[in-house]
Amino acid sequence: MGNGSSPLLNPRKLPRQERSIATVDAIFEATIQVLSSDGLIGLNTTRVSRRAGVSVGTLYQYYPNKQALLFAMLERHLAVLAAAIERACDENLNARAEELAEAVVKAYLQAQMAQAEVSPALYRISLELDARALIDMATRRSVKAVGAALSSASDAQFADPDLVAQTLTAALYGMVPAFCHRVLAPADGREAEKQLIIEFRSYLGAHQSEVSGS
Amino acid sequence: MGNGSSPLLNPRKLPRQERSIATVDAIFEATIQVLSSDGLIGLNTTRVSRRAGVSVGTLYQYYPNKQALLFAMLERHLAVLAAAIERACDENLNARAEELAEAVVKAYLQAQMAQAEVSPALYRISLELDARALIDMATRRSVKAVGAALSSASDAQFADPDLVAQTLTAALYGMVPAFCHRVLAPADGREAEKQLIIEFRSYLGAHQSEVSGS
Amino acid sequence: MGNGSSPLLNPRKLPRQERSIATVDAIFEATIQVLSSDGLIGLNTTRVSRRAGVSVGTLYQYYPNKQALLFAMLERHLAVLAAAIERACDENLNARAEELAEAVVKAYLQAQMAQAEVSPALYRISLELDARALIDMATRRSVKAVGAALSSASDAQFADPDLVAQTLTAALYGMVPAFCHRVLAPADGREAEKQLIIEFRSYLGAHQSEVSGS
Amino acid sequence: MGNGSSPLLNPRKLPRQERSIATVDAIFEATIQVLSSDGLIGLNTTRVSRRAGVSVGTLYQYYPNKQALLFAMLERHLAVLAAAIERACDENLNARAEELAEAVVKAYLQAQMAQAEVSPALYRISLELDARALIDMATRRSVKAVGAALSSASDAQFADPDLVAQTLTAALYGMVPAFCHRVLAPADGREAEKQLIIEFRSYLGAHQSEVSGS
DNA sequence: GATGAATGAGTGTTCATTCAT
DNA sequence: GATGAATGAACACTCATTCAT
Incomplete structure (x- = not known):
């Protein structure tokens, strides 16, 4: 798993x-x-x-056809993203929630940047084709990993870790299009990362209840 | 005559x-x-x-051609979104930051939902065509309105209201594709709104410094 | 007539x-x-x-239709050309053959040049449409006029004035396309006129038999 | 292998x-x-x-497109014409000017007649498309060949063989459209050839100065 | 297995012509 | 008579896909 x-x-x-x-x-x-x-x-x-x-x-x-070729591209791209998030989560089991937030954001953006050339095109593919199944699979993997990491957080407890994990994943995956659409200029990449981390941390803060004996 | x-x-x-x-x-x-x-x-x-x-x-x-037709669609869609955000900001000048966050999120999601049928397709258009100018205009309008509202907030002060406004706008506009991708199932609409508001509020909280005489 | x-x-x-x-x-x-x-x-x-x-x-x-419009253009253009040649011939009745040759060439080229902007396009029309009747009419007028002038030449007699007239007319009308095709550069216009006059004169010379008592 | x-x-x-x-x-x-x-x-x-x-x-x-198809037609047509003239000139190096005139006219008209079905259409093409380069190439070839043959003429000397060659070539190439326009009825083909030869011969006669030792 | 010539339905776009107002 | 919105047949060109070699 x-x-x-x-x-x-x-x-x-x-x-x-x-x-x-x-x-x-x-x-x-x-x-x-x-x-x-x-x-x-x-x-x-x-x-x-x-x-x-x-x-x-x-x-x-x-x-067998052009669509299959494009699917394969998207498939691999999503797999890389999901794997990056999973790795970040695995490495931060039992860490503090803040650290987890930062690690996940960084892992995701790094993976995304590594494929910056193609990701807009791939994003397009995912809108063009019926790629719901593919995306579901990737996000389910991410939500699961993030949820597990949140549950194991050393300093906090979440009423509904899965809901939180889902929202964070959505926000994360939503950033790509923001980049594609140039709502965020690529030059702001560094700043975007910082702001995204703040967003995640404070969001987690709003949801967590301190672990008593911490 | x-x-x-x-x-x-x-x-x-x-x-x-x-x-x-x-x-x-x-x-x-x-x-x-x-x-x-x-x-x-x-x-x-x-x-x-x-x-x-x-x-x-x-x-x-x-x-004059197919592209112009599609541009016109996108243009109107973006204008509706930008107008919705502007209205929400105008109506919440001098309000508390938390109220502003809520109002903006609600206004945006409502406008988006009203055009739910087309917005995925329109997002595809904006990637297909070179619609940067169009999108820039819409987001600039939004960033400006949100920035002004933040500056006028009755209960808080922001070191860099424009940066905050930009990040929020990016997060907001980024959510649509997240919906398109079905990272968030449409059935979760209500819940998504709640979580997004929490996200915005806590993010604002992390950035604001209390107004002294409050 | x-x-x-x-x-x-x-x-x-x-x-x-x-x-x-x-x-x-x-x-x-x-x-x-x-x-x-x-x-x-x-x-x-x-x-x-x-x-x-x-x-x-x-x-x-x-x-009634586009073709009729274009026909009208061609019609007028040809009428102008034919009229120019006719005038040159009328003014050189009883003149020497050499003078006639020169006058006709000059009249034609001048008329052509005056409409230089459109004549390539009109030439195109005449190829596009079935303009045989129109052109026949114009050339018949020219052949007739030239033939009459040749017959009246003061210094020479032609065995078959109509055949000579026909050849000259053909050579004359053939020059336009040569200009259109840029076989002759427009800059050579002056030189072209000189050479064309020489051509006509010598051709006439080859055909004429001196009038005895001249 | x-x-x-x-x-x-x-x-x-x-x-x-x-x-x-x-x-x-x-x-x-x-x-x-x-x-x-x-x-x-x-x-x-x-x-x-x-x-x-x-x-x-x-x-x-x-x-790659319709224009290229038509260009290819015109190209081949012009190449055939130019080759015919070149051959006639080559075979009449050192011949008498009169013979050269006759050979060139005959060669040209023969080549033209062989492609009589298409040549009007091809002329249309050359006006429709920007075929100047193609035509320039073909006429330059012809002018060069005719000029060389004139210079080698056994019985005459020309002050400016190139100018004469250019005029003759223009007259020659100009005849086709004259045929297209039906200024000369196709039935007159034989007669046209005769007249054209006379025209060329007498034009050359007007330009040449006898070779002394002839 | 590999090749690339052949296919042909499909798309964007134009423009002469008509006709209700 | 004048207008110009509407028409729709026609055309140039593309590209995913097939199949004989």
């Missing part, structure tokens, strides 16, 4: 040939490149396959 | 103008309908014009 | 109202302007009527 | 290449057919592709 056993990251069907692996990787990488250089609108199967150095036919051998 | 007759009041032109207005309205309404029933991908000029009960050519007489 | 009684220049059906005349003129002028500023491809009835300051409907009251 | 295998000789690719070549040829041929049966106005990509027995998409795989 919480160790990232999503089917997405768990390669159940390992491509048997090395060539296959190389091909899939090339396509994957090419998709990201095309996505960040041409955007979602400029992405088409021909362009991706050309950039990957394979033929369209080959692309279709690994992904 | 003989009267000043601004072209707008010229009685001979009225029937045509009325027709034009009716047509524009029909197209506008049709676009919203198509947007919420078929999504952004399923929206095409043929479909919109058919739903509006006019010919494609007519659509193009009022909107 | 030879005095320009083509139906084109002869206004058999005079518009009765002054307003009508003004409107027709405005449309005509607007068409020329649009033709030279936007080219034949950029010409459409809306643009012409707007430039003429009337509505499309009005345009269609005077010209 | 193991062999140098330029991609052009790769036997596995040959069938595909043959298919491509056949397709391009079919499109080319279809374009000419449509051009001569429906004219430039009646030519559209659907019609061409249907006549070629391929889909529109295929057409666009070989020509």
Whole structure:
């Protein structure tokens, strides 16, 4: 639990040939490149396959259609985000609520920034496609991890840790679009992190009741 | 003849103008309908014009191209949101910070819910098109209004009201996509509002310094 | 004969109202302007009527369709050219063949240059539409005039003046396209005229047999 | 493997290449057919592709747009004309000026007649599109060849062979439109050739100064 | 398995023409 | 007569997907 056993990251069907692996990787990488250089609108199967150095036919051998290709991108992106949050939570079990808040925010923003080139495009995909199932899975993982960490907090107790975890997760995931929409300029990244941490800490403060013997 | 007759009041032109207005309205309404029933991908000029009960050519007489049509949608949506926030701020000048937080959150969510059908699609538009200018305008309006209201708060003083206003606005505008992503199920609307208000209040609390003579 | 009684220049059906005349003129002028500023491809009835300051409907009251409008343009252009040649011939009845050649070439090129802005576009029209009848009429007028002048030449006699006239006319009318195609650069205009005169003179020389008692 | 295998000789690719070549040829041929049966106005990509027995998409795989397709037609046409003139000049180096005139006229008219079906349409293209570069290239080739041949003429010397070559080329290329305009009826073809030769010969005669030792 | 030529339904957009006012 | 809103057929062009080689 919480160790990232999503089917997405768990390669159940390992491509048997090395060539296959190389091909899939090339396509994957090419998709990201095309996505960040041409955007979602400029992405088409021909362009991706050309950039990957394979033929369209080959692309279709690994992904049944364009949608599947995009789903795979989103899937991996969400898995990375969820894993980052989970790791932050795991490392802060039994820590103080304030520390947890900070760690989670930092982990999330860092993961997001690492994929800054593509995340707007991926966000677009998630609106375009019916990606509810994918997102549900990722957020459920995050909510669960955050909830568990909150429950274990050394200095506080929460009446409804899951509700709090859900709100925090929503606020967190909501920040990406804020960046995409440029409500927050990318230059403000540092400041945004600080403010987001304050937001989380004070929100947690409003919910927690001190642990007596602390 | 003989009267000043601004072209707008010229009685001979009225029937045509009325027709034009009716047509524009029909197209506008049709676009919203198509947007919420078929999504952004399923929206095409043929479909919109058919739903509006006019010919494609007519659509193009009022909107030079598809993009302009979508821009107009987004523009109106953002204007409604910004206006709602401004009104809430105006009505809470000199109020207590907590009341302001609550009023702004409620106003925003209410405006958003009123257009719930289309707003996901509109957010997609804002990513697809280069709508930065439009969004900048709307958020600047909101940030300004919130900043002014914070500065006038009867019970508190903020070191940097604009920074706080910016963060709150970002968090607010960011919530919509969170809803779109269904991180928060729509059924949780009531609860989401409550939590968001708590978040805002406590965040403001973390930033304010008591007004001495309070 | 030879005095320009083509139906084109002869206004058999005079518009009765002054307003009508003004409107027709405005449309005509607007068409020329649009033709030279936007080219034949950029010409459409809306643009012409707007430039003429009337509505499309009005345009269609005077010209049953776009083709008719363009025909009218070509018609007038050809009539002007034919008239210029006819005048040159009339003024050189009984002159020497060399003088005639020079006068005709100069008259033609001058008329052409005066309408240089539109003539490429008009030339295009003549290729686009089935303008054979129009062109036949204009060239027949020219051939006739040139033939008559040649027959009256004071210093020479031609075995087949009509054949010579026809060849010269063809060469003359053929020069326009040469200009349009930029086989001859417009800067060479002066030189082109000189060479064309030489061509005509020597061609006439090759055909004529000296009049004995001259 | 193991062999140098330029991609052009790769036997596995040959069938595909043959298919491509056949397709391009079919499109080319279809374009000419449509051009001569429906004219430039009646030519559209659907019609061409249907006549070629391929889909529109295929057409666009070989020509990026309609304009490129038409350019290709014009290019080939002009290349054929220029080549015909060059050959005539090459074969008449050191010949007498009169013979050269005759050979060039005959070569040009023959090449033109061979493509009589399309040449009017192609001339339209050259006016519609900005084909100056294409035409410049073709005429420069012709002017150069004619100029060289004139300079080598066994019986005459020209003060400015290039100017003469340019004028002749312009007159030559200008004749086609004259045919298009039907100033010269096609039935007169034979007679036109005769007259044109006379024209050229006498024009050359007017420019040449006898070679002393002739 | 790999290739890439071929497909064709679908989309945005234009514009000559009509006709109710 | 004048107006200009409305029409809709027509066109250029795209791209996900297939399949013969």
